[in-house]
Amino acid sequence: MPRTKSAETRARILKAATRRFGETGYHATSIGDLATDLGMGHGTFYRYFKNKREIFQVIVDDVPKRLRSLLMTERPDAADSLEAYRAQVGRIARRVFELLGDGPDELADVAHIIFVEAYGVDAELRGHVERGLALLATMTAAYLDNGVERGFLRRDLDVAVTASAINGMVIAGVRSLARSGRDGDAEQLLTSWSSAVTRLMFDGIGRPDSAATPGR
Amino acid sequence: MPRTKSAETRARILKAATRRFGETGYHATSIGDLATDLGMGHGTFYRYFKNKREIFQVIVDDVPKRLRSLLMTERPDAADSLEAYRAQVGRIARRVFELLGDGPDELADVAHIIFVEAYGVDAELRGHVERGLALLATMTAAYLDNGVERGFLRRDLDVAVTASAINGMVIAGVRSLARSGRDGDAEQLLTSWSSAVTRLMFDGIGRPDSAATPGR
Amino acid sequence: MPRTKSAETRARILKAATRRFGETGYHATSIGDLATDLGMGHGTFYRYFKNKREIFQVIVDDVPKRLRSLLMTERPDAADSLEAYRAQVGRIARRVFELLGDGPDELADVAHIIFVEAYGVDAELRGHVERGLALLATMTAAYLDNGVERGFLRRDLDVAVTASAINGMVIAGVRSLARSGRDGDAEQLLTSWSSAVTRLMFDGIGRPDSAATPGR
């Protein structure tokens, strides 16, 4: 690998920071803690990052990047039938869960950092996250829009709000998965959530033959 | 200038703290900030609350109290048909949204405090919230259980996970409403969310006549 | 009693303060504690004493007054034989012990205030105590001087240092008595100390017939 020694160290610091910020929290983690974890002098930290806030922001800003990379492979206008759409949703759901980390441990940390810690640092960083969530909603809405346009989703769907509601389920799933994190059976939980969310979306909770009033 | 009656001042401090913790965050808000907001000496704060953590916990612990009061009027086994159930869900949704604050401003702050800030203070407080959320999930699951038993909800529903997913939507709604808070039309948004969530739950997003594969 | 109401209250405050300062210490006793003990508002305290330091100083400065009153009845030149002197020392010893309080409880408090707390307040107050101890040493020296002059004490007595040494024993006795304070048998301990100190002074510790080398 052509990486300089520096780049490696930087990555090591990032990894340790993600872990610590996720587990212990931003405020409760001191630069000294990080240095100790890494077995290096805490002054060294400042050779790789301007300050404590910077490394945190790097971690936070990495998530939208991953999200965008997801977009690349699953185009919003790819599905042209409810069947295809359902399949696509299933794929995306899985990938979103997988997106955030190399396994449930890092997922737990990143989820905690994004959904909790980032809010407690300062207003600007909070803005980053909120914009990230808005972006996620926009993306989800794009998929719904496609379905409405192609005619396989309800015409009267409140796309914006429904997109946010769906994201709410996804986030709940991520946090649940994160919480189970270090002990539970992550794979099993992931399957349960994917299945429950897609069924809720497509079939509703009512009994198939039960006469749910489709209109208002 | 000693004038105000104790209880009044205490309420004023609580209100200011809810606002500040909600907007600026727990860690980023110093007792001095609170005092400045209130136009009083920071020492005065300590005449009403033992310390910074205590006032935060008072705010947090107030929410379960409100939740429990909700339970009193909407029994989980009240509905005996999908129709009745749908109506009940609509009622509960509205009340949950209304539950948290005297208007969307305070809602925003309380929601933020509960869902975000409380996690970053300490493990004990985090436990409070997690138990609160678990309770909420249990409650939701009880309503689903009733539906499955009475036969108007799917037999194969993954009740636990589905309950969490539904709560995820509700929380997303609360936060969305909260975010709109200080400017948007709260009443309108509330209606949109209630409607979108119940339709998603009961009808799914697919077109009524579209042949969504009900099974797996 | 022609005392105004004020004088009574003042005395009550002084008594409570002596007790609290003695038991809990100057710094650890707040004006609020005193007020609580007395069942009055803490603002009232300031109607009787300028500030916390003042009441403490009043307590401290009361001791030299008591000491001086002792001088009035036991004149340094009263004894004209070793026998008379011995008797006088016995009387003084008893009175010194009794001097400081109405019983061992108050003794404990006053002793603690004088020998410990007074040093921790400020340099001026410390000066008061040191001057008080110096005065005590001067007084003791006066009694020794009389004995040397009248010829019943050793000619070569180092009066100043010996006086201080004797006072050291007395202080040790007072503190021991104070320590035993609230539980032990104060009367018994007082007798033991009086006796041990006078015998040490007059007879030495050696066996009567043992040939202690009187010279150096």
Added chain:
Amino acid sequence: MPRTKSAETRARILKAATRRFGETGYHATSIGDLATDLGMGHGTFYRYFKNKREIFQVIVDDVPKRLRSLLMTERPDAADSLEAYRAQVGRIARRVFELLGDGPDELADVAHIIFVEAYGVDAELRGHVERGLALLATMTAAYLDNGVERGFLRRDLDVAVTASAINGMVIAGVRSLARSGRDGDAEQLLTSWSSAVTRLMFDGIGRPDSAATPGR
């Protein structure tokens, strides 16, 4: 300017603290004062000591260590005649005085810290000192016991109380020496005290030929 080796700095802080606590008192000395004395930032203090109490306790707990080292060389059962005993007492007296500090200045401070300040910090520390003094009394009593057993001290000696009284004299001497500290002729004063105390103990204050009533 990072330069000095840790251990050196720690010693410097200890020395400055001993001085300040001795002169100004524990409560009246702030960490900021110490830092100013040392010409360093107050944060630096906390790199060497956990908190204010800790450094105080380190100073206090150093004294028993020195005391124990004294015990090693002067066994309580070493003397077998009044002559030998008198000589031993003289030696011990000198060493006790020398024990506490590198010269009268530090002696003054350590003595003050032990006998005064330590009582005003908290109950636990007070306990340390009281146990230390009790130990000292026990040691002294052991020497007296030996004399009584071997028959060169009075049979009817109240050993416990007499030991405390003697220690009272020693402490008074230490404090006197300490007080003279920064100006007086320490060597001269030390000689005076050693001599006065041993003569008081062995010969009493009465004129040799004067008929002191040996019994009660």
Added chain:
DNA sequence: GATGAATGAGCTTTCATTCAT
């Protein structure tokens, strides 16, 4: 490049004191 000793801004908390009622 790495280090860690030093630093001080900044926070929480206490409590003596004031003064309107």
Added chain:
DNA sequence: GATGAATGAAAGCTCATTCAT
């Protein structure tokens, strides 16, 4: 005269950051 709500000076302590080595 009594009260206690309000106040802010002052203290202990933490930790991100700097910089001489």
